[in-house]
Each structure stands twice: as C-alpha cells, then as structure tokens.
Amino acid sequence: MKKLLLVSLCFLVLCITQVFAQNRTVTGTVTAKEDGLPIPGVTVKIKGTSVGGVPTDVNGKYSISAPVGSTLVFSFISYLPKEAVVTSNGVINVTLEQDNKQLSEVVVTALGVNREKKTLGYAQNTVKSAEINKSSSINLLGGLQGKVAGVNISNVSGASGGSTKIILRGYTSLTGSNQPLYIIDGVPLNNSRPGSDDNFDFGNNANDIDPNNIDNISFLMGSAASAIYGSRGSNGVVIITTKKGKAGKPVIDFTSGTTITSVGYVYQPQTEFGQGWDAHFVLGENGNWGPKYTGQLQPWGAIVDNTQLLKPFSAVKNNITDAFDKGIETNNNIAISGGSDASTYRITYGNIYSNGVLPGDADKYSRNDFSLRGSTNYKNLTIDASMAYNAKNGDYLATGQGPTGVGTTFYENILQIPNDIPIKDLRDYNNKYFNVDNYYTPYAENPYYNLYENGSHFKSDHIIGNINLTYKINSWFSLQFQQGADINNAADKIWFNTNSPTPGSWVGGGNTEGAVRKPDVGAVIEESHQTYEYDSKLQGLFAKKFNSDFDLNGLIGVNFNDRGSRDLSTSVQGLAIPGFYQLSNSVNKPSSTEAEFHQRLLGFYAQGTLGYKDYLFATLTGRNDITSTLGINHNSYFYPSASLAYVLSQALDLKSSTLSYVKLRASYGETGSDTNPYNINNVLTATNIALGFGNLAFPFQGVPGFTQSNLLLSPDLKPERVKEYELGGEIRFFDDRLGFDATYYQKTRQDQILPVAVSPGSGYLTQQVNFGTVRARGIELAVNATPVKSRLVNWNMTYTFSHNKSIVTSLPPGLDKLNLNQDGYGGFLVAVKGQPLGLLQAPVPLYDPNGHIVVDAQGFPKAAPSNGTYGTFQHDFVMGWSNNVKVDNFTLGFTVEWDKGGKFYSGTADLFNFVGADPKTTYNDRNPFIVPNSVQAVTDASGKTTGYVENTTPITEANTDDYYYTTSNKAQAWSRDILDRSFVKLREVTLSYSFPKLVASKIGASSAMISLFGRNLYTWLPAGNHVVDPEVSNYGTDLASEYGEFRTAPPLKYYGASLKVSF
C-alpha cells in the first residue's frame, strides 16, 4: 500500500514539475576520464529535487526530462560527482573522474553492509583487488604482507599451497583459536587445515579462494566492529567481497602470471672444521666435529668394492642452496562479465600450477577454480547468488622429525651432512655410494631417498556458495534472507617406503664404528576429512532520514549456523613389498580412527546507527547467541557494542587548504564465544599408551581397553568474554596528500576456556576450566602520503606501524604457569601470570650466589632446578613501508617490512649445534676450555652444598661436542637454540607498465598491463641467527606456532612476470 502511495506521490511530483517548468529531454553519454569507457548505472538527477533520478544504460547513455536552466547532477560510487546546467541544446556528455580521496569511501562492514567509512567509530582497513594481486600471489593474503597496520601475515611453510597465518591485533586466546573469522560475500568460511600436523602442512581453506576473483578485503580489527558476528568474531573478521559483473557489454579479463621460486634464507654452516667426531676425522660420522679443513684431496664415504670416492677436505660453497632446485608457479585466470540494467553475471576460471624448489615432483601443487556470480532485480526483489568451486591437488614432503622406526625426513637428514660433503651429488640416491647400504653414515639417511621414496598427496574439492534475496518493502526498509554453504571434501595419503641395510654393508655395520642403522619399516596413511557449514540469516535493514539533522540506519536479524566435520584415518606400518603404498601391503593390520563433530548456534542481533548532520554517528549493536556446545545453564549469552564517529572537520567547519579532514573515533565492544563440541561431559577413551617413544594401543589379543580420559570436563563451563575499547582518529592535510590514521586499543579476553594441567594425583592430567585473562594493548598507525603528484609523476607511500603487547593478567588459582607448546627436549612456551603472553622457558645454568656458573665433576654447567626465561615471542613492533611511484605508464612499487624483537625456538638450531655446523661451535677454536666464570660445589656427606671453589676442570677436546648438545649440556643448549625473532624483509617489488589505450586497442583490448615482480627477495637476520627465518613454523598457525620451528622447510623467494588484459 505504502509503495503505491509513494509511486503516486512521484507521479504527482513529476506532474508538478511539468506544470512549473519548461521541460525538455536531455540526452548524453557518461564516460570515465581514466579510460574513456562509458559508465553504466550513473545516477542522473536534477539538482534540488528529491525525486530519484535516472540511471545510465549499458552504453552509458541516459535520457532525462529537465527544465532548461536547471542543473543535472551525475553521481556514481567512487567517482566525483559532476554537475552540468541544462541548456536548450539538449545534449550533455559528461566525463567522470575517479574519486581518489577517501572522504566518501564506501566500505563493507559487518554483515556485508556497505557504509561510508566516515560513519565508522572503529578502525577498519580495506584493500583493493589491485593491491592483492600486484605480485600474482596464488594465496589470498600472500600479496598483503607488511601493507596493513595491525594485520600480521606470515607464510609458515615454504611449500606452495602451504598455510598462511594471519593474526589481527596480537594474541589473546591462550589455548583456543586466535584466527580471525573469514566471511566471504556475507557467509562464514571454515578456515580449518584438514590433515595438517607438525609434519605436513596441507594449507588452510581460506587459501583456496582465488585472489584474482577478489574485489576487496576488509579487516575488522576490533570487537566493536565484529561484535555482531558473534562468537567467532572475537579475533577480528576478514571480510572478502568477490567481484561482480557490471552492466554493460561483456568484458573479458585475462591475467597470467609466471613466477620462479627459489629457497630464501638457508642456514649457514661454519667453514673451519670438517667431518668427524670428538676432534677426529671419522669416515662414517654425521657431524662437523672433525679436524680443520686442509683443502687436501682425501677419500670419503663408504668403501664399496674396495674403492672410495675422493674429494677435497674443504667446505662446499652454497652447499645448502644447491641442494634445492628452482621452482615454477603459473597463475592464469580468465573472467567474463557483463549484464543488463537488471541482471549481471561474472564467470571465471582460474588455474594454478606449481612445482616447488625440491628436485623432482615431491612438491607439486595445482588448483582449478571455477566461480559464478550473478544478480538480478525483479521489481523490489534482488537476487544475488555466487558459487565457487575449487579442486586442489598437491604433493608435500614431511618436515620435522619423521615417525620413529618408520622413516626419516628430508630436512632432518640434510642438516646432518657435514659441510665438506657436496649434498647436490647425493641426488643420485641409487648410486652405489649413496644408496641404502652405502650411504656415508649409519646415523642418518640420504635426504634424496626421502624425497623420492616418501611423500604425501592431498586433494580437496571445496564448494562455497550463497544465495541472497533482498526484498525492498519500502523506501526505508528491506528484508534480506541469505543462505550460505561451505562444503569441503578432502583426502590425503602419506607414505614412507621400507628399507633395510644389508647386514655387513657400510650402513649395516661395516663402517669404521661398527654402527648399524635400523631398518625403516615404512608406513601408509590414508585419511579423509569432510567439513560442512550452513549459515542462514534473515534480517531486516532500514535506513531513514528523519529530517535534515538526523538519519537512522540499522538492521535486526536472526542467524542460524550449523557446522561440523568428519575425519577418518587409517594407517598401517611395516610394508611387505617395498615401493607399493597400499593399506593391504603390510605384515600388520591397519588401524583406524574416526572423529565427528557437530555444533549449532542460533543468534539474534540488532544494530543501529544514528547520524547527526552527517558528521556525528553513534552505533549500537547487541547480539544474543544460543550454542549447542555449552551446558544448558550457560548456553545463552548476550553481548553489546557501541561506537562513536565524529567528523570534526565537517562539524566545526575546520576545512582549509592545509587541513582537509579530521575525524575522531571511540568504541567499546564485547564478544562472547563458546567452546568446541563435546567439551562438557566426561568420557572414556580407547586406550593408547604413549611410551615416550612409541605406543601401546588396544586391542591386545582381542581384548579391548578403555581408560578414563585424562582431560577432566565440566558442564559448568561458561562462554569466554572479550571486552575491548579503542580510541582513534584520522587527520589529513594538504588536500589529502598527507594523512595519519592512529588507533589505540585495549582488548581483554577473560573466562578463557582452557585445559589446565592438574596434579596427576587427581587422576587427570588436565582440566577444562574457565579462567585466565589476557590483556592486549596496542597502537596502530598508518601514514599515507603523496610526496609527488604531477601529470607525469605520482608517488604514493604508506607507512604502517603497529605495536601490541599481550599480558597474562590472571591464571587459575594455584597455577603459576600454563604450557602453550614445547619442544621434545625440555623447552616450553608458557603463559605466566603478570608476564607477557608466551614466554620461552627452558633449562638455564645453575649459578652460585655470586653469579658464577656451577659446573659438575666433568666441568659441564649444571642446570638450575627450575627453567629460566629467555624472553617472549612478541615483537616490539612491526612496521611496513609501501611505495608506489607512477611515472607516465610505468608504476614501481615496493614494500619493506621490519619486525623487531621477540624470540623463537629453533629445532633446526638444536640439530645444527649437535652436528657442529653452527659457527657458535667453533668457540675457542675447539681447544679445551674451562667454562668461563665457573665454580664447583663443595658438598658434605649428606650431599648438601657447603660452598664453592673455582672450577679447574676443562671441557676436554673429546667432550667439546657434548658441550653443544641438549642432553649433555642441558643448562646452555637453549641459549643457542632460542634466537632473536627480528627480521627485515623486502616483501614485494613490482614494476608494471600499462599500455597506452591506443596500443591496447590494436589487439582489441581496452586495457593491458605487464608487470615484473618479486616477493621476499631479501631477508636480513640479526647476528646470532645463522640458522632459520623466524617466520617459518611447523607448529601450526596459532599461538603454539609462535614457539618456533622444528626442522622445517626453508622459506621461498619469488620473482616473475604477469600480464593483465581486458577486452
């Protein structure tokens, strides 16, 4: 009814206009200044009237009836509006110029609502497609490292298709997830890493999204911004909006990139001492503990058929780098889009292929992406639907420590090759000197055996889709229903070949030390992983201007989310026929495990923004969730947020030639979050006894065994709470050529749901409790500047700085620390009350009251009874500097990132020291030495220490190697394994050339651009870290990963070229 009324009103108004003015029909074409192409959908309106104008058609043409002398306003999103006076001529052609200022920037906010950025009372960063795809990254976020303040992005593994870790505003969750929520076109994405563990990184699901299809990504940093997303929004939200078709004739966009990859930072072994142990040359040893290099030719390796190989006894140059090859990555995408006034479409196909830096096919990766997006309007109904399917196939090599007794890993074996042995030569792993029987040492295996005989394959089929119906009920209220689905079907297979050195062969005991390498029994593991997530929401959206001063817009809605997973894993050890990888090929019976999870969440929410005179905006939100995962008394919880945006420059009319924009922001937000399914009722588990190394698993002789779970659960678990406030502002000068955006925030996560270690005497090892508070405080600063702006040269730069400090402010009573991660030897990542989150604690030397190191009878430092603190993983600051210099048709861009401070543990360093490769192990030229500043304890008959005397017992030459090994010098091992996390990286360099229109049109293209690019081209590490890039980790992508790495793969460098053409 109301609508009818409105329409009648419109007619009436039109009639009135007709009555009062001498009208004529004005026609014309609206084109874009940049490319001269027509712009469809531009609103053409008569100035001063409240009547809706007419849109331009697909050819940019319009026709409107207007009185002569009146003014037409041409407006279109992201273009500067233009006005033109109607003359009797009747033809007005207009060119619109793109609006580079952010004054009226429209951004996607929570729940997919487009809002002008100036109305937001919180920090939000948006990056556009061009920035995301500048260097042809195959990962969604791979091209954004160092570019956005407060957004920390790192590639944790060198493999193509490996996981990307993203953390917004630091860590606050001790044992839960710190991962942001990904929302793609309004529906949540399951960002799990199916099948991944410390040995294999098969990538996270968000990486499946083809970056070529992304229109923009918004990062909602704080709770006020994300509160309305509910339980999963507490770590911030990454909102991904895919590209849509535009009305107009069909446009074909083609992009193609080819990238060469090579290893980035690799460890740098010492070059003074060669193969051997205990200061002697030993043919079969896997250490660099031999004599000094002589440069003389000498035999090495196994004695086979009474012959031996010969090589100079000297360090091999680029030994590690040469162990790898160069890799290649291709990234092609074609998109066809277009549409009419009522409907649009966009169809894309993308193909990614990569063969990584490992020789052979051990790290191949391919992905095919298909996507469809379409929208249509029928009267008041708008239907928008999208669907993306991607098929992923990858081969991955194990990192870390191999499954003991079953097989070993490439990276652990490569570390154990003395630096005088040319690693590259060992590639011929079937050669009689390098094969299973005659590899030079019985203490390790040929890494290339691992490369060619062991491996894994991962494949997944991933579908994300949604349908969105919007019905405009009247001018200020519309109803929206959206149904999303995210379904992933993944499977992986892992295999280790079996081998057994022939008794009496070099490796089978014929070496000079008589050592025998035990056989690898081999294994096959087959796994399937299914995840599903269905998300429905029904919401009413309203926007109403009350009078010239006040306007209100907001929404009210209900959301139902249903998600779960199913995993099945079957494995068998002990291959019968070597080289045949099938569950049936074993002397043993396969064993299987399955796990299913299912959870539901129902949420009610509302949000309203009241605007005053277009410069003051107040937003309130509230949400109540009901979850399936908490007990009936705690499963419903409410949380609110409020924010205020005040555009000072507009309110006080401060605008001048110097000062162009001032805005202040303030917000407070709360979020709550539930727990994982099945986390409140105590259970039994099928018994599997971990022995330290190896396991005992039931059934035994047909007898099953179940044990009380070691995790104590309780239905009294409450939801977690995050409370966050932030203050910020933006100020811009000189017609926006210099801008500052600063934010200060404090985020507190309390009632954390975490498994806390308890006394084994209680019958349990851990208890799931609500406790623990972490407070993160930080600042984010972005400076945007345009130092040069001329017709020929345009130089933009962005500097970002962020600092976050997360402090543990409370832990459960009686618990002085919480274990977050650990290495296998005795070092830990812990949370300690009153301390920065994530302290690295490990054994430290015992000191006497005067600060001398206490040594034992052998002269080795004694370890103190308690572990000491080596520092926190947290950086002091992270800064990035991005530049874009446009000279005519050339654009040069580069980004540098500097992460300063923090520590990490390196399992590579541990082995690197054990084998005497670390330059640190050449201390005192490896001559006997007395531990500096050391004493020995004097004890009485009962063993009590009565005093200290100066230590005179040296570390002998034969004991020097033990001095650098974890078990024999536990007191000091971590001082060499815990390293400075700082780095400076040249993240990205791009040089692109846009062909002039004229040239492009010769091939029928409307635009064409070629680019040369590089990523991670240079890495600078501080002194003391000769070992590993601190960004890599094989401990996952959350807080635990910040402990460091355990013998993982090196990072990669990328350089390549790309072509983008639009027809």
Place this chain on the structure above:
Amino acid sequence: MKRDNFNIKTTLLLALTIVSFGCKKITDINVSPNNPSIDKATPQVLFPSAVMSTAGEVGGELDIIGGIWSQYWTQSVTAAQFKTIDAYNLQRQDFNGGYNGLMSGALADYQLAITKAKATGQNQFLLMNTVMKAYTYEVLVDLYDQVPYTEAFQGAANLQPKFDDGFFIYKSLITEIDSALAKNYNVVLSDADAKVDFLFGSDPGSQMDNWRKFANTLKLKMYLRMVNTHATDAEAGVKALYAANADFLDGDAAVNVFTDATDQRNPIEEYTVFNLGGNDLRASNTFVSWLKAHGDPRIKNYYGTANPTPIDQGFYTATQAAHPSYYTATAPNLAATDPVYFITTAESYFLQSEAALRYGVGDAKSLFDQGVTAAFDQYGLTKPADAVYSYPASADLQTNLKAIIYQKWASYPNSHCLEGFFDQERTGYPENSTVYSTDAGYIPGQWVFSKNGVTGGRFPKRLVFPDSERSRNKNTPAEVPITQPVWWGLPNK
C-alpha cells in the same frame, strides 16, 4: 501501515519458528559420538587398560632407568638419548611419563574399576584391581618415597591431593589387599571375563588362586622392604603370612601378550629399539664381567652373544682412539615379544628364601635352589657349577643374603630391571666398588660410580618429585637429592 504490520508479523513468526526448532535441536547434539560417556565404564574394559599402563611404564621408561642404574646397560658412545640417566643427572622435568602414566593412566583406572566392582559385587575384579593397584603404587612409593594416596583420584573434588608417607601407603595397601582377599572372590569367571586378565586369564580354573598367590607374594615383598627401617613390622607381617598358611607364586606374574606388530610390542623394545633405532643402550661391563666371571650361560639371552663387548658404566664420552671397542659394543637382546614381568617365579622363591633366612619360616637353602632353578628355567637353561649359584648356608646373615640378592640381580634383565635397583638400595648388593671397572683391582659385578656421574660419587637412590606435580600441586614435598634413599632404603654411609 497495514503492510508493515504484516511484515513484522511474518518476520517474528519466521524467527520464532527458527527459535523453537533451533532451541530444542541445539541442546540435543552435544553428546560425543567419538567417545563413550564415563558412566559406561566397566571393570572389564578398565582392567586390561590399567594393567597395560602399568606394564608400559614399568617395562618401558622405568625399565630403562632400572637397567642403567642396575648396571646391566649403559649409554652408547655413538648416541645420546639416555646420558642424563647414566650421569645421575635427572631433574624434575625429566622422565615425568612414568609417574603420569602410572598415576593418571593405571591407578586412576584401577580405582574406578574398584569402585565399579564393589558396586556390582564383582569380587574377582575387586581383587585383581586391588592387587594391581598395590603393585603399581609400590613402584611409585619405591621411586618417589611419598605420593598422593588418601586424597588421590578425586578429580575436581581435590585437584591438589596431599602426599602420603611411603610406610603409611604400604600399610594401607596391605589392608586393601586383605579386605579384597576377605571377600568371596574365588568364583570362576566367564571365559569372556577371564580373557581380559592378561596375567592369569589363560587358565580360568586356577586364575583366582593365582591372584591370591600374587597378592601374598606382593605382601611378602612389601614386608621385606621394611627390614631396614621398620624391622618389627616386617617380621610381624611375614610371620602372620606364614601363620595363615599363605601360598606364594609358583609361576610368573607377567604380561605376555606382546607381538611384533604396530603398537603391540614389548614396551622397552618398542621404545628403544623400534623407535630409537637401538643405538642407545649397550652392555655394561659391570654385569658382563660378572656373567663372564661365573660362566653364566644367560649372557647369550641378555646380549645375544656369548661374548658381548661392553662399555664401562657411563663412559659414553670415550673417544674411538682411546677405547675403540666401545664403538662396537653390544646392545641388549631385547625382543618385541618379551613379556613384562611383575614378579617372576624365581623372584617369588628368592623372596621366600630371604624370609626363611631372616625369620626361620622355611628352608632358605631349598627355596634358594628353587629360585636359581626357576631363573635358569626361564631361558630353558641349567645353572652352571660356579659356587655363586649354591646357597652358602653361612652363619652370617649377610653372606647368605648377598648370595640371594646377587642371584636376583642376575635374573632381572631384560624387562624387570627396576627390581635390581630396588634390591641394591635395600640390601647393598651388589656392593659399590671402590674403583672404576677399568681398574685392575675391580671385582666383577660390583657397582661402579658412572664415569660421567654428577653426584660426587654417590649413587642415585630415587627420582626427584616430577615437575607435573611440582608445578601443579602445592602439596608436593620439598625436593630432596636424588642420592637420598627412600624410606626403606639402607642409609647412606
């Protein structure tokens, strides 16, 4: 306006439908499909699990410590895994697995099974679980001196249980055994229920008799532990056993279900050979020299060769130039199918022989002979002629005791090593050598202080309280040196 109302109504109706549908469904789906609820536990599923936990620790990590500290084995010169054990350099963070596994793995399950068995009147399972609980607790008390007992296994009701004194725990365990023995337990179990008993279930007819014998032998062992510090209790307890005509084990109390298959192997073999590649443990000259001195044929069973190459205890830092033979030293002969022994037949006779020696409750010589015979029977061998295999029948208690304990020591490898360490702490046999085993004056078999020992010439006598308790339980007693004997040990000289 009418239109608006309609829409609001529709919205509300839709919302309400979802709510009513959702709320009901929401609360229903949180029951784990992956794990049975705790109230589904029965003694039948708990008991085998708990027994395997005991076997996994006693025959695994603790067997490694026992084997090195009893000087059967030492750390290899070409590997590094057990240097801290061989140097007596164990600290609170080291080897917590044994403690955690026995406490929250084995004992928590025995306790739950006892509760369930009492509730359902399954007296057989009550006795079986009680005896295994006592056996498992005894190992912990012997290693740590004090552990939580009266306040243990209460879950959320007591997360920081107090530690009880070892002697008190011993007495309480004996009371628990007596109370289980007082029940009518001797009813033959169904075949299905008998099968879950890895120790004696293969012969259901004598299964419960064997459990009684195991209970009595365990009590005898516990009383004999008290001889140094609670002599009166020890004597009274032993005499009461004999007065009640207690029968003792005449077969092995052992878990003998291991096969050479994934996760089914003997625990120390799985741990050190299958997973660590067998590079870490080597024959110790202490034991090898004794076996060779007496022509003991078991040397081949223990080391796989009649002429093993040993390493002197703890000399893992020796260079190849100085000690080339160390680099080809012999590894222990561990097999995936070896049983894990809780009490062997031989041990039962040796315990009875010691009781007879001390309290005149039997014929010490004949029991000694039965012990030696049983020990050699274990490997299908007969004892050699050497004098050490004959009972001295001396008037001096120590002479006789020394003979018994040396024979016990020689019988424990490969999967029962911890007992050799306990016997030495209790009796002082084998004696501590005054010289290192490379010295010409070294007497074969005497224990030498590890070449790399860090405790100033004092031998280890216990483990320090584990970090898993220290860091979580404020009732953990103050730390004492690893060289201080536990409550029943011979005092340090």
